[in-house]
Amino acid sequence: MIQELVRMQNINKYYGRIHALRDVSLTVNTHEVVGLLGDNGAGKSTLIKVLSGAVPMTSGQIYVKGKEVQMKSTTDAIANGIETIYQDSALVPQLSIARNLFLGREPVKGARLFNRLDHDAMNEVARTLLKRVGITKDIPPTTPIGALSGGERQAVAIARAMHFESNLIILDEPTNNLGVAETQGVLRFVREVRDTGHSCIFIAHNIHHVFQVVDRIVVMRGGKIVADNIDPKKSTIEEVERVITGEHLIEALGLDHG
Amino acid sequence: MDNRSFVQRFIAKPEFGPLVLLILEIAIFWSINPDFLSPLNISNTLAFTVELGLIALAMTLLMTSGEFDLSVGSVFGLSAVVMWTVFNTGLAPLPVAFLIAIGLAMLIGFVNGWFVTRLAIPSFLVTLGMLLIARGSALYITDGFPQRTWNAEDQWLAQVLVGEFYVGGFRVYMSLLWFVLFAFLAHYVLTQTKAGNWIQASGGNPNAARARGVNVRRTKVLLFMTSSAMAAFAGIISSIRTSAANPNSGTSYELEVIAMVVIGGTVLTGGRGTIIGTVIGIFILRIMRNGIVMVGVPGLAYNIFIGAIILAMMALHSWLERRHNAGT
Numbered sequence A: 001m002i003q004e005l006v007r008m009q010n011i012n013k014y015y016g017r018i019h020a021l022r023d024v025s026l027t028v029n030t031h032e033v034v035g036l037l038g039d040n041g042a043g044k045s046t047l048i049k050v051l052s053g054a055v056p057m058t059s060g061q062i063y064v065k066g067k068e069v070q071m072k073s074t075t076d077a078i079a080n081g082i083e084t085i086y087q088d089s090a091l092v093p094q095l096s097i098a099r100n101l102f103l104g105r106e107p108v109k110g111a112r113l114f115n116r117l118d119h120d121a122m123n124e125v126a127r128t129l130l131k132r133v134g135i136t137k138d139i140p141p142t143t144p145i146g147a148l149s150g151g152e153r154q155a156v157a158i159a160r161a162m163h164f165e166s167n168l169i170i171l172d173e174p175t176n177n178l179g180v181a182e183t184q185g186v187l188r189f190v191r192e193v194r195d196t197g198h199s200c201i202f203i204a205h206n207i208h209h210v211f212q213v214v215d216r217i218v219v220m221r222g223g224k225i226v227a228d229n230i231d232p233k234k235s236t237i238e239e240v241e242r243v244i245t246g247e248h249l250i251e252a253l254g255l256d257h258g
Numbered sequence B: 001m002d003n004r005s006f007v008q009r010f011i012a013k014p015e016f017g018p019l020v021l022l023i024l025e026i027a028i029f030w031s032i033n034p035d036f037l038s039p040l041n042i043s044n045t046l047a048f049t050v051e052l053g054l055i056a057l058a059m060t061l062l063m064t065s066g067e068f069d070l071s072v073g074s075v076f077g078l079s080a081v082v083m084w085t086v087f088n089t090g091l092a093p094l095p096v097a098f099l100i101a102i103g104l105a106m107l108i109g110f111v112n113g114w115f116v117t118r119l120a121i122p123s124f125l126v127t128l129g130m131l132l133i134a135r136g137s138a139l140y141i142t143d144g145f146p147q148r149t150w151n152a153e154d155q156w157l158a159q160v161l162v163g164e165f166y167v168g169g170f171r172v173y174m175s176l177l178w179f180v181l182f183a184f185l186a187h188y189v190l191t192q193t194k195a196g197n198w199i200q201a202s203g204g205n206p207n208a209a210r211a212r213g214v215n216v217r218r219t220k221v222l223l224f225m226t227s228s229a230m231a232a233f234a235g236i237i238s239s240i241r242t243s244a245a246n247p248n249s250g251t252s253y254e255l256e257v258i259a260m261v262v263i264g265g266t267v268l269t270g271g272r273g274t275i276i277g278t279v280i281g282i283f284i285l286r287i288m289r290n291g292i293v294m295v296g297v298p299g300l301a302y303n304i305f306i307g308a309i310i311l312a313m314m315a316l317h318s319w320l321e322r323r324h325n326a327g328t
């Protein structure tokens, strides 16, 4: 049942002379939520940008379901079932929720020549999807994205990824700048994402949030993966924090005088 | 959000401000000079209106996609010159000359679109360059002299484009019907079709649109071509109506057309556009031009009024926008 979904192998990324990713290899399985942790500048965003086609890697391979793929653009990634959700950049603020959900894959009716939008179908699906991602407030699907809160926008983006059967949904610091209730909402979508059979990479600085939703923790430091199989059920937050900062190494070498 | 009354929602629409202004304008001119609403004056106003109006419809779609076209005034002049030069020199019959002129305009639009989307040069600069090239070509072809068009009378094409007929006491030009047809078509495309969704997305957030598989480049190039073709169509209609293909005609139309579009509520930066607003904007400006002369204000003062309307409308739209954002 559990299979390998995405495998990144020996990824290197240079930004000019900065070596941002050093021989990184990471596998994400089906039905798995992976928490990616690391200090500022560890390379987390760079890694998922490479995976989502937003920046080109310098060397390495990416496999999706065992087949090597080229991620030249975000379109390539989406076509391979990998969807990255940023706070709002993936949505068009002027367009309605329903129009955003179906952008690029609009259902049409009537004569082919005119490609008339099937508004009824779009609104209907939008309403059901909004409920599924836990928006219980009655927001009409015709509301423009610009009128939604940051958390609601992410809910729409997640709803879209779920509807179009993305296999892997990537969330880079989705809880930044969110209120308490909205943060709980986002954590709920992440669980919903796994329960409906998708995989997820979840990046956040708040380790408590990560502990609440992920199946496995991966830690990056200085462009390398330093731990890739921490079970949140068997570890404490303090232990993970020490891996992130590298203190556990200092302790192991007996250099810790504190 | 749904429980706001119908009136409240109507007032919040971007078309509401322009509509009030239009009604005010008509009421003021009419109260000063009752002839303002005479059948003769109405049909005269309509005849001028549709020529700029046709361009404004296409410009609305282009501006919704986040671009604009300064070369429309020059293409307006050049196309009529090309069509009549081809016809008068006996190179081709009128319908073929018409197709050549429209084809040339579409090529110009394609070049505009190619420079903007492939070389990522702002449309301001690209279409400014094209403005000069098109105007210069029109002047060069004609040595600066108007082309004669008086043998248009017995051509069926001329009748189809600008033939006139009477409805009651109103003289109506065929061009009005073309305008109505294109207005409905543009409104339908923008609000009801997949293409309309792509146009709005291309202007609103091109990166997001591209990531979803929307072909932003092709959408914009096609809109540049539509804009040029519409300018050519309008220029040809104008040349037949006024019996002159003047290489200088259409000068500074681009600014008036863009003014019509933004007054109607379409935003210069793209993402949101309204054909209904544009139609209202077209009438606001053309009625102003006609009305101030009829009430005895010197025609030379026209630009003062237009400038004031643009500033007032922009202030209103920005106020509505801020109020809207604050309310959510």
Ligand SMILES: Nc1ncnc2c1ncn2[C@@H]1O[C@H](COP(=O)(O)OP(=O)(O)OP(=O)(O)O)[C@@H](O)[C@H]1O
Binding pocket: A015, A018, A020, A038, A039, A040, A041, A042, A043, A044, A045, A046, A047
């Ligand atoms: N566009 C860029 N050009 C040059 N250097 C970059 C660029 N983007 C990131 N870097 C560098 O690459 C390294 C990794 O950055 P990255 O954004 O991946 O870190 P991160 O783990 O996401 O950090 P944070 O937690 O602060 O978001 C950093 O040293 C950063 O300065």
Ligand SMILES: [Mg+2]
Binding pocket: A044, A045, A046
């Ligand atoms: Mg980051």
